[in-house]
Amino acid sequence: MGVRIEHPQRWLDTRQYGGLRDGHDLPASFYELATQVDERGVYSFCMCPGGFVVPASTDSARVVVNGMSLSRRDSPFANAGIVVQLEPLDWCGSRGAAWGWDALTREPLPDAPADDPLFGVRLQLALEERAAVLGGGGNRAPCQRGDRFVEGRGGDAAPLPSSYRPGLVAADLGAALPPGMTARLRAALRAFERTLPGFGGPDGQLIGVETRTSSPVRIARDPETTESEQVSGLHPCGEGAGYAGGIVSAALDGRRTAAALVARLGRAGG
Numbered sequence: 001m002g003v004r005i006e007h008p009q010r011w012l013d014t015r016q017y018g019g020l021r022d023g024h025d026l027p028a029s030f031y032e033l034a035t036q037v038d039e040r041g042v043y044s045f046c047m048c049p050g051g052f053v054v055p056a057s058t059d060s061a062r063v064v065v066n067g068m069s070l071s072r073r074d075s076p077f078a079n080a081g082i083v084v085q086l087e088p089l090d091w092c093g094s095r096g097a098a099w100g101w102d103a104l105t106r107e108p109l110p111d112a113p114a115d116d117p118l119f120g121v122r123l124q125l126a127l128e129e130r131a132a133v134l135g136g137g138g139n140r141a142p143c144q145r146g147d148r149f150v151e152g153r154g155g156d157a158a159p160l161p162s163s164y165r166p167g168l169v170a171a172d173l174g175a176a177l178p179p180g181m182t183a184r185l186r187a188a189l190r191a192f193e194r195t196l197p198g199f200g201g202p203d204g205q206l207i208g209v210e211t212r213t214s215s216p217v218r219i220a221r222d223p224e225t226t227e228s229e230q231v232s233g234l235h236p237c238g239e240g241a242g243y244a245g246g247i248v249s250a251a252l253d254g255r256r257t258a259a260a261l262v263a264r265l266g267r268a269g270g
Contacts, residue, residue: 001127001213002042002083002185003173003206004065005146006162009050009078011203015196028073031080033199035191040090042188045081045213046246052163053079053207055139062128063135063142065164065207077163081210084184088113091123099180104130120216127177131209134171142171146204149174150189160205173208218242226260235261 009028013021016029028050034043046066050073056066067079091101096109105126110116134142141164144155155172162168174182189200198204219236220229221243228234237243237257244250 001086001124001209001211002081002181003177003208004053004067004079004081004210005199006053006077006079006160006164006205006207007199007203009076011198012049012078012196015198028069028078030078031196033080033082033188033192033195035188037084037184037187037191040087040184041085042184043083043085045083045210047078047080049073049078050075051077051079052165053077053141054164055141055166056212057128057132057139059128060139061132062125063131063139064128064209064211065141066210066212075163079163079207081213082185082188082206083210083213084181084188086120088120090180091119100178101180104178118217124211124216127209127211130176134176134208135169139166140169141166141207142173142176143168143205143207144171144173145202146189146200146206147202149206150186150200152186160203162205162207164207168205168207171208173206176208214245215240215242224260225264226257227264 013029017026030047030049032044034041048067048069051067051069052075053065054068056064089095090099092109092113093111096102101123102109105122110119131142143159145157145160148155148157152174155170157170159168159170192199219241221227221236222229226235226237228236235257237253238250243253
């Protein structure tokens with residue numbers, strides 16, 4: 001989970017193409033960024049060149065953002081999710097307290113993942129509800145300029161121009177997100193500066209929150225047959241079942257599940 005970051009597409013093209021896009025038949029440029037911070041990956045997700053930041057809420061009391069690009073990729077903005085890898089142990093016991101989840105949810109943390117299998121869902125909802133409060137309603141989303149977030153300088157600067165249609169409200173995302181997530185995002189943005197100078201600078205704008213890159217619950221299945229451990233004939237797969245985190249990984253998991261089904265039907269027919 002994390003945030004979405006948006007830059008002017010021209011800013012990105014200048015860095016990726018060295019100013020050569022003008023006068024040349026080049027598509028809107030893109031990026032893929034990843035690093036490790038304190039044993040957890042932080043990476044760009046669903047990068048949308050020439051795209052839009054869009055609302056993805058399923059409840060008026062919550063705010064969630066996502067990204068999309070039209071086929072022309074001709075929006076003046078580029079955006080991507082910047083998300084922090086989370087494992088179930090990260091929200092349990094003393095480790096979860098160090099991340100700051102108990103302050104977010106205002107409820108006791110489980111000692112082990114099996115003690116509360118749906119706790120990850122409540123983390124999602126709590127972050128989405130906090131984003132809605134910061135946005136002030138109407139699906140407006142909280143935002144913070146990249147350099148102010150990295151430097152911990154608060155969110156009083158006016159929002160930058162954006163593709164997000166419901167509107168943005170300046171906020172201190174560094175204080176709003178759990179400390180474990182904030183620290184990893186800040187370290188990752190500094191690391192990404194070495195690849196794309198200015199990525200976490202004043203031209204970038206963080207928009208919160210991005211909480212639905214993958215399911216926080218996994219439906220258990222046999223690792224070989226992909227069949228559910230509880231329901232005969234059911235083969236959980238893809239993002240909703242907790243076995244993918246994006247279009248490509250979902251397609252690959254679907255292919256793997258289909259192959260397992262074919263093998264099973266072949267054995268049954270034989």
